[in-house]
Amino acid sequence: MKEPAHRQFLFLSRQAGNEKSLADYAGICTLGGHRRMNRTVRQAFVETIPVMTGYLALGFGFGIMLKASGYPVWLAMVMSMVIYAGALQYIAVGLLSGGASLLTVGLTTFLVNARHVFYGISMLDKFKITGKRTPYLIFALTDETYSLLCRETPDIPLTERKNYYFCICLFDHCYWIAGSVLGAVTGSLVPFNSQGIDFVLTALFITIFIEQWRSTTQHAPAIIGLVVTAICLALFGSESFLIASMGMILLLLCLYREEVPHG
Amino acid sequence: MVDSHTAYAIAIMALGTALLRFLPFIIFKGKGSTPPLVEKLGRMLPCAVIAMLVVYCLKDMHFTTTAGYLPALMAGLLVALLHVWKKNTLLSVISGTVVYMLLIQFVF
Numbered sequence: 001m002k003e004p005a006h007r008q009f010l011f012l013s014r015q016a017g018n019e020k021s022l023a024d025y026a027g028i029c030t031l032g033g034h035r036r037m038n039r040t041v042r043q044a045f046v047e048t049i050p051v052m053t054g055y056l057a058l059g060f061g062f063g064i065m066l067k068a069s070g071y072p073v074w075l076a077m078v079m080s081m082v083i084y085a086g087a088l089q090y091i092a093v094g095l096l097s098g099g100a101s102l103l104t105v106g107l108t109t110f111l112v113n114a115r116h117v118f119y120g121i122s123m124l125d126k127f128k129i130t131g132k133r134t135p136y137l138i139f140a141l142t143d144e145t146y147s148l149l150c151r152e153t154p155d156i157p158l159t160e161r162k163n164y165y166f167c168i169c170l171f172d173h174c175y176w177i178a179g180s181v182l183g184a185v186t187g188s189l190v191p192f193n194s195q196g197i198d199f200v201l202t203a204l205f206i207t208i209f210i211e212q213w214r215s216t217t218q219h220a221p222a223i224i225g226l227v228v229t230a231i232c233l234a235l236f237g238s239e240s241f242l243i244a245s246m247g248m249i250l251l252l253l254c255l256y257r258e259e260v261p262h263g
Numbered sequence: 264m265v266d267s268h269t270a271y272a273i274a275i276m277a278l279g280t281a282l283l284r285f286l287p288f289i290i291f292k293g294k295g296s297t298p299p300l301v302e303k304l305g306r307m308l309p310c311a312v313i314a315m316l317v318v319y320c321l322k323d324m325h326f327t328t329t330a331g332y333l334p335a336l337m338a339g340l341l342v343a344l345l346h347v348w349k350k351n352t353l354l355s356v357i358s359g360t361v362v363y364m365l366l367i368q369f370v371f
Contacts, residue, residue: 054356057356082273083276100272109276109280116283117284118309120285121291121297124297138288202321204356206346210347219310224314225311226314253307254304
């Protein structure tokens with residue numbers, strides 16, 4: 001599409017009799033557009049490198065676990081493509097192989113992923129400018145992608161942001177799929193005692209927790225989350241503490257008054 | 264083995280997850296501004312929920328035997344210390360997991 005427009009422009013500029021300046025101008029425009037686009041893609045890639053390492057490792061663990069439960073490699077790929085939620089997919093391995101009822105599956109999905117509702121809330125403004133890419137951006141809004149999209153990006157022009165967000169989402173999704181497939185393939189080639197591999201998830205949440213802690217001066221929400229969940233776990237036991245914890249956290253955060261930064 | 268039950272379960276997880284992610288955009292579509300309370304929750308909830316999930320991952324720890332808590336505690340501390348020190352997600356996650364697997368498979 002660029003070529004004809006460019007030629008047309010040249011043709012028009014010839015007619016106008018000032019070929020050089022206008023043609024140069026057209027050339028700069030096209031080149032500038034390409035460069036800008038490449039820069040956006042590159043910048044998005046660099047930003048996603050930490051997630052790449054995490055997702056390859058986490059996806060790998062999921063693939064191995066799924067394979068160890070007797071499922072085929074392609075199922076790892078399909079699950080990572082259509083569900084695309086780390087914690088839930090780990091839990092899903094146990095649910096599927098244990099033959100859990102569809103109701104249990106639905107409730108677990110709701111509980112484990114309810115936090116995504118709030119990721120969406122903080123993206124409402126950012127996604128106002130993303131046009132037809134928005135549905136995919138929303139679909140791909142995982143914990144890690146969310147943490148990348150939360151960052152302020154003053155150096156990226158407003159017109160390029162939708163591409164930047166899209167690249168981040170797409171790259172992360174690909175890492176996750178690649179990691180799960182690699183894990184499942186490895187699991188079917190190498191006999192492997194995978195007991196304890198689910199610690200990948202614990203480790204990942206600990207690293208996200210530390211990164212979030214560093215990124216803000218307001219630590220009350222994190223502390224509320226830790227303390228409330230620990231108390232609910234002690235009170236209600238490991239089967240049913242999650243609903244109680246979420247209710248309490250929601251209530252306390254609603255009542256909590258934010259510290260307003262000075263100046 | 265992949266039967267129809269597995270397929271339905273995966274469909275429910277996929278649709279349920281997508282529904283949760285789309286929900287705020289459906290609810291607040293077309294509204295000029297989001298309510299301040301919702302915005303406040305949007306800022307504070309992610310930190311609280313990740314904290315909740317850390318505890319959730321450690322929910323099966325028990326203190327009746329050393330094997331019930333020591334491997335997770337040691338590996339968890341390793342992850343935290345490594346991450347504070349090196350700030351490298353891959354390094355922290357892989358070291359912690361390998362140490363945890365070695366501990367529960369060979370030590371405890």
